[in-house]
Amino acid sequence: MAQKKCRVAVLISGSGTNLQALIDAAAGNDSGYELCAVISNKADAYGLTRARDAGIPVSVVNHRDYADRESFDRTLIESIDGYGAELVVLAGFMRILTPEFVRHYRGRLLNIHPSLLPKYQGLHTHQRALEAGDTEHGVTVHFVTEELDGGPSILQAVIPVEPGDTAESLARRVQVQEHIIYPLAVRWFAEGRLRMAGDHSELDGEPLPATGKLIRS
Numbered sequence: 001m002a003q004k005k006c007r008v009a010v011l012i013s014g015s016g017t018n019l020q021a022l023i024d025a026a027a028g029n030d031s032g033y034e035l036c037a038v039i040s041n042k043a044d045a046y047g048l049t050r051a052r053d054a055g056i057p058v059s060v061v062n063h064r065d066y067a068d069r070e071s072f073d074r075t076l077i078e079s080i081d082g083y084g085a086e087l088v089v090l091a092g093f094m095r096i097l098t099p100e101f102v103r104h105y106r107g108r109l110l111n112i113h114p115s116l117l118p119k120y121q122g123l124h125t126h127q128r129a130l131e132a133g134d135t136e137h138g139v140t141v142h143f144v145t146e147e148l149d150g151g152p153s154i155l156q157a158v159i160p161v162e163p164g165d166t167a168e169s170l171a172r173r174v175q176v177q178e179h180i181i182y183p184l185a186v187r188w189f190a191e192g193r194l195r196m197a198g199d200h201s202e203l204d205g206e207p208l209p210a211t212g213k214l215i216r217s
Contacts, residue, residue, distance in 0.1 A: 006190035007036040009085035011076075011093035016047020017175065018091040018112060018182050023054045025183030032190035037083040039076070041095055057083065063095060073101040080105075087189055090144065091182070099146045107196040109144040110189070112182050114174050116140060116156055116211070121149035126167040126174070137161050139174050140212065141185040143196045152201040153212030154194060155181045177217060 008026075010019050019038060025031050038051035039059045051058045059079050066072035072095075080088055090111040102109065115125040117140040129137045138158040145151035157177035161170065188194035193204050201208045 003032075005031070006033040006086050007084050008033045008087045008089055008186060008190070009037040009039060009080045009083055010035060010051075010089045010091050012038060012040045012045055012047040012091050013042050013094040014045055014047060014092045016045065016050045016091065018178055019047045020050050021179035022089065022091065022183050022186060023050065023056070025187070031183075032187050033087070036085055037080070039079055041072075041093070047091070069096070069098050070100065073098045077101060077104055087186065089182075089186060096148065097144070102144055102146050105144075107143065110141060110154070110182075110185060111144045111149070111151070112139060112141050112178055113149050114139050114171070114178070116158065117142060117149060117153055124167075126170040129161065129170065130165065130167060135161055137170055137174065139178050139181065141181055142212070143201060152196055152199060152208075153210065154185050154188075154201045154203075154208065155212045155215065157181050157215045157217060159217050177215075181215060 010022060012019055023035060026033055026035055035056045037057050037059060038047060039061060040048055041061055041063045043060045043062065048058045061076050061079055063072045088105050088109045116138045120128045136158050138156055140153050141155045142153045143151040159173050159177060188203060195202050201212060
C-alpha cells in the first residue's frame with residue numbers, strides 16, 4: 001500500500017517560480033508530499049496557471065474584497081483548512097499575516113526569504129547585501145512566527161558575492177538555490193523529520209543551529 005503523502009497548500013501572489021519547483025519535486029515518487037491546493041490573493045497571478053496545468057486545485061481569496069487583514073486571514077484559513085492541508089507553504093505571498101493566522105498554523109507554516117537570516121529581514125535584500133560589502137549572500141527557509149522573517153531557520157543556501165555582481169545577478173543566482181532548498185525542506189517536513197520546537201528547528205530529533213542547516217554552492 002502506498003504511504004499517505006503530506007497534503008501541502010501553497011500561497012502565492014505572483015509568477016510562482018518556487019511553486020513550480022515544488023510541483024516538479026512533488027512529481028517524484030519519493031517526494032513524500034502532494035500539493036492539495038494553490039491559493040492566491042491575486043486572480044491574475046501566473047502561478048495559478050502553473051497549478052492548473054499540473055492539475056492542482058486553485059482558489060483566489062482577493063484581499064481587496066475584505067475590510068481588514070483579520071477578515072481576509074479568517075477566510076484564507078477556511079479555504080486552506082477546507083483542502084485538508086497539513087502544511088502551508090508561502091511562495092511569494094505578498095501579504096503580512098495576522099497573529100491569528102500564524103498561531104493557527106504554528107509549526108506548520110514555512111516561508112523562504114532571499115537573505116541569510118537574521119540578516120536583511122524585509123525587502124531589497126540583494127541590494128542591501130551589496131551595499132554592506134558582504135562576501136556571501138543567500139536564502140533561508142524558515143518556520144513562520146509572528147515576527148516578520150524572524151521564525152526559526154531550517155535551511156540556508158550560501159553563495160559567494162562575485163566582483164561586479166548587481167542586485168539582479170545576485171537575485172538570479174539566489175533563485176537557483178531557492179528552487180533546490182525549498183522542496184527539500186518541505187520533503188523533510190512531510191517525512192516527519194522536521195519540526196519546530198520552541199524557538200528552534202529540529203531535524204531528525206536534533207536541534208538545528210540558529211542559521212539552520214547550511215548548504216554552500
